[in-house]
Amino acid sequence: QKEVEQNSGPLSVPEGAIASLNCTYSDRGSQSFFWYRQYSGKSPELIMFIYSNGDKEDGRFTAQLNKASQYVSLLIRDSQPSDSATYLCALEGTYKYIFGTGTRLKVLA
């Protein structure tokens, strides 16, 4: 089992809809979780981080963490074509960060 798993997609949503991206992890001891956005040919850009169970909102983005079920998700409200990118989930291990392979999101105009 991979340490961080994401559906590779593509996930296609119409403009204005809510995009829901999910990530599961295997290490129950993981404490810190991150969502990165990566446009084609660019480096990953940090969107949000979450440490506590529950929801954390930042503008159109909401991160959700459920440590008991070992999943973390990212909701993007009012999706825009500019949100089309690959979204990487990551967790912080011991002196390293572990990344999922990413979910490709396509927002259709």
Next chain:
Amino acid sequence: KAGVTQTPRYLIKTRGQQVTLSCSPISGHRSVSWYQQTPGQGLQFLFEYFSETQRNKGNFPGRFSGRQFSNSRSEMNVSTLELGDSALYLCASSWTSSGENEQFFGPGTRLTVL
């Protein structure tokens, strides 16, 4: 505050050669991590440095090595290049090496091995 910088941005080498990549972290950040990104494998962790000490290493052969200087700048070296080493090499910095802190990426070095 300036972001993470990496040089060079692009490199073309031939098999058997060696290459050195450089990374300057965000000012004040002491932790630098290196990743290899390929379309098939995603982001693979290479190693992490904190205060000039390698704290963790990923599953890469010994041809991949790195170091960190007292000013937190880091270099990564790949010797005896192979075709499979063609990838985007990303450096990321963070405040400390563990705990609740975010990691920020540089623009990457695109290495092509012919």
